Amino acid sequence: MSALPLVALVGNPNAGKSALFNALTGARQKLGNYPGVTVERKAGRLALADGRPVELVDLPGTYSLDAGSPDEQVTRDFVLGRQVGERRPDALLVVVDAANLDNHLRFALELIALGLPTVVALNMVDLAERDGLELDPAALSAELGVPVVPTVAVRKRGLEDLRGQLEGALGSTRPAAPERDFDQLRQEASRIARLAILRETPSRRITGAVDRVLLHPVLGFIILLALLFVMFQAVFSWAAPPAELMEGLVTSLGETVTAVLPPGILHDFLLQGVIGGVGAVVVFLPQILILFFFILMLEATGYMARAAFLMDGMMARVGLSGRAFIPLLSSFACAVPGIMATRTISDPRDRLTTILIAPLMTCSARLPVYGLIIAAFIPAQKVGPGVGLQGLVLFILYVAGIVGAMLAAWALRLTVTKGTSGGFLMEMPKYQWPRWQDLGIGLWQRAATFLKRAGTIILATNVVLWLLASFPQAPDGVRQSEYSIAGRIAGGINVLVEPIGFNRDISMALLPSMAAREVAVSAIATVYAIDAEDDEAVVNQALGERLQGRWSLATALAFLAWFVFAPQCVSTIAVARRETNGWKWPMFMLGYLFALAYVAAGITYWSAVALGLG
Amino acid sequence: MSIPPLRLTELPLRQPARITAIDWDTLSHAEGQRLREFGLCESADVEVLHHGGLLRRGPIACKIGRMTIAMRRNHAAAVTVRTDLVEGAA
Numbered sequence: 001m002s003a004l005p006l007v008a009l010v011g012n013p014n015a016g017k018s019a020l021f022n023a024l025t026g027a028r029q030k031l032g033n034y035p036g037v038t039v040e041r042k043a044g045r046l047a048l049a050d051g052r053p054v055e056l057v058d059l060p061g062t063y064s065l066d067a068g069s070p071d072e073q074v075t076r077d078f079v080l081g082r083q084v085g086e087r088r089p090d091a092l093l094v095v096v097d098a099a100n101l102d103n104h105l106r107f108a109l110e111l112i113a114l115g116l117p118t119v120v121a122l123n124m125v126d127l128a129e130r131d132g133l134e135l136d137p138a139a140l141s142a143e144l145g146v147p148v149v150p151t152v153a154v155r156k157r158g159l160e161d162l163r164g165q166l167e168g169a170l171g172s173t174r175p176a177a178p179e180r181d182f183d184q185l186r187q188e189a190s191r192i193a194r195l196a197i198l199r200e201t202p203s204r205r206i207t208g209a210v211d212r213v214l215l216h217p218v219l220g221f222i223i224l225l226a227l228l229f230v231m232f233q234a235v236f237s238w239a240a241p242p243a244e245l246m247e248g249l250v251t252s253l254g255e256t257v258t259a260v261l262p263p264g265i266l267h268d269f270l271l272q273g274v275i276g277g278v279g280a281v282v283v284f285l286p287q288i289l290i291l292f293f294f295i296l297m298l299e300a301t302g303y304m305a306r307a308a309f310l311m312d313g314m315m316a317r318v319g320l321s322g323r324a325f326i327p328l329l330s331s332f333a334c335a336v337p338g339i340m341a342t343r344t345i346s347d348p349r350d351r352l353t354t355i356l357i358a359p360l361m362t363c364s365a366r367l368p369v370y371g372l373i374i375a376a377f378i379p380a381q382k383v384g385p386g387v388g389l390q391g392l393v394l395f396i397l398y399v400a401g402i403v404g405a406m407l408a409a410w411a412l413r414l415t416v417t418k419g420t421s422g423g424f425l426m427e428m429p430k431y432q433w434p435r436w437q438d439l440g441i442g443l444w445q446r447a448a449t450f451l452k453r454a455g456t457i458i459l460a461t462n463v464v465l466w467l468l469a470s471f472p473q474a475p476d477g478v479r480q481s482e483y484s485i486a487g488r489i490a491g492g493i494n495v496l497v498e499p500i501g502f503n504r505d506i507s508m509a510l511l512p513s514m515a516a517r518e519v520a521v522s523a524i525a526t527v528y529a530i531d532a533e534d535d536e537a538v539v540n541q542a543l544g545e546r547l548q549g550r551w552s553l554a555t556a557l558a559f560l561a562w563f564v565f566a567p568q569c570v571s572t573i574a575v576a577r578r579e580t581n582g583w584k585w586p587m588f589m590l591g592y593l594f595a596l597a598y599v600a601a602g603i604t605y606w607s608a609v610a611l612g613l614g
Numbered sequence: 615m616s617i618p619p620l621r622l623t624e625l626p627l628r629q630p631a632r633i634t635a636i637d638w639d640t641l642s643h644a645e646g647q648r649l650r651e652f653g654l655c656e657s658a659d660v661e662v663l664h665h666g667g668l669l670r671r672g673p674i675a676c677k678i679g680r681m682t683i684a685m686r687r688n689h690a691a692a693v694t695v696r697t698d699l700v701e702g703a704a
Contacts, residue, residue: 018658063651063652064647064651068644068648070616099680100679100680100681101678101680102653102679102680103652103653103679103681121655182650183655186653186655207682208663211663211664211675211682212664215663215666216677217665217666217667217668217672218668264668305684308684309664309672309673309675309684310666310667310672312666312667312673312684312686313666313667313668313671313672313673314667314674316686322673322684422684423645423686423688423689424673424684424685424686425645425648425649425652425683425684425685425686425689426683426684427652427681427682427683427684428675428681428682428683428684428697492700547686
């Protein structure tokens with residue numbers, strides 16, 4: 001197949017680029033990485049007006065071609081045809097915010113000067129109108145020398161026109177313009193903006209009014225805390241019905257296997273290793289999606305930048321930038337994208353500190369572990385109007401991670417990442433109501449990633465664990481989980497973790513859950529399934545009920561405390577290695593986090609025992 | 615009678631002012647570049663919208679052109695403004 005024409009989508013951050021990309025390509029997008037860097041490559045297929053397909057690549061948003069961060073370097077290299085492994089694009093689709101012409105036109109002029117076939121999307125014209133701006137696209141097009149199409153990506157307005165103009169532009173030639181310096185570009189941009197703005201009636205700016213409340217030093221902060229609290233309550237309460245449904249599905253699948261297959265090794269393998277293990281993790285999909293829903297929502301509405309603004313004062317006190325808040329909040333979903341998002345922090349020491357503490361944010365992979373233990377050991381009672389005890393415990397676990405991260409940042413800043421802190425410079429985007437389709441696409445991509453993990457890493461780890469835990473076969477009267485190879489390895493680990501209240505179940509789960517935290521749940525499920533032999537009543541008993549009989553409350557709490565801190569995730573370590581260019585920092589991260597986890601679990605266990613919960 | 619210039623950190627909330635000087639030397643190259651990209655330059659108009667944090671110790675948010683940007687107080691202190699040069703000023 002010959003290569004499709006390549007069109008690059010470029011523009012300032014907050015120009016509505018991603019929404020336009022989604023509107024033009026639909027849900028069929030390909031996510032990947034540029035070779036050698038951890039910048040996400042987003043590509044999709046776009047049909048021109050005559051039906052011919054082109055490949056559209058969504059480049060990271062940037063303010064100019066004078067690149068600072070790795071993201072911005074990809075954008076610069078891509079449009080200049082210098083990005084390794086990429087062709088030079090055949091055309092540029094430049095997105096500008098209609099309500100911020102002066103600023104966005106400067107970058108547009110820089111791009112147009114490259115001489116590639118170019119079409120400008122004058123995006124978010126509806127919001128510009130809301131702000132009282134009346135624009136003249138024809139004048140803009142005449143001044144820029146390229147077609148200008150007014151669009152409203154979120155309402156799919158102007159897309160047909162855009163496809164038509166792109167079709168006309170592809171293959172056309174334009175001379176490259178002589179290079180101009182920053183001030184010349186700026187002056188030219190504001191001259192053109194003045195010509196293109198026909199009328200400007202002062203109007204009530206919604207964003208300003210909302211910001212007076214949301215950025216208020218006291219009220220804004222209370223709202224931020226309340227939002228986070230609602231988010232974590234929702235993760236627990238909204239997810240319950242779909243999670244029960246999925247649990248039912250997993251159980252009936254297990255019953256089907258039992259009914260269809262004769263007892264034997266295949267039956268055991270499928271029931272214990274595959275369904276018991278992977279099924280135990282998959283039931284947490286609803287919770288993970290709810291968490292991602294909130295994070296995507298906060299990003300899409302523009303609130304995330306406000307949260308960074310509110311947090312900067314506090315972050316500065318522990319030597320971080322408010323910008324670190326966004327990677328850290330993303331780390332609540334997963335530390336891997338969180339650590340990758342630190343690339344927007346320009347100061348190297350700020351960035352390193354943020355990478356080192358990102359795994360302390362409670363990622364969604366901990367949810368299955370927390371969810372299992374909380375549901376089994378914490379009674380589902382109300383402690384106040386709308387506040388359940390289970391949700392409260394979950395909230396405390398999240399807070400413990402945050403407090404731990406702040407203390408760690410403070411300590412790191414005084415020692416290994418000593419030095420002056422970088423600053424906090426950030427654009428506050430306009431508030432916008434997110435489009436459900438964009439949220440849907442984002443959620444779908446997250447769900448697919450999670451299920452892929454369940455089908456690969458988690459499945460493979462479980463199969464290996466099942467083999468290690470099933471052989472050699474224990475003689476009568478000896479527990480299989482203790483006699484097997486896995487049991488003997490766990491016995492070794494057990495010596496180390498017994499003082500902090502961990503039992504053999506946990507020791508057995510710790511090693512495989514290095515692959516991913518949620519494996520802890522499936523590992524425990526697999527081990528119990530093996531011990532239960534063919535006792536169907538026990539196999540199909542919910543995991544939580546079985547735990548209640550085998551663990552003390554003190555052990556369960558210590559296990560929770562361990563998972564607040566323990567760096568049990570190969571992917572995180574790998575991405576930290578990639579982002580810090582070596583093994584030194586990931587190894588340091590492993591060391592300090594395991595030490596913290598041990599101490600925290602120990603203190604929790606000993607306190608709980610002292611309080612009579614042992 | 616002329617009104618004395620102020621640092622951006624001293625400018626009262628929602629009081630439009632014009633930038634008369636920026637002490638680029640106190641900013642790193644990357645910080646200066648980013649501020650320029652945000653539209654900060656001599657002769658641009660600016661308005662402080664919000665102070666972050668209690669006791670005004672957090673960053674400030676200001677309006678530059680059609681953008682709202684946030685910066686820390688040490689950066690804002692590098693920007694000198696005058697309130698008497700803005701059109702419509704008394």
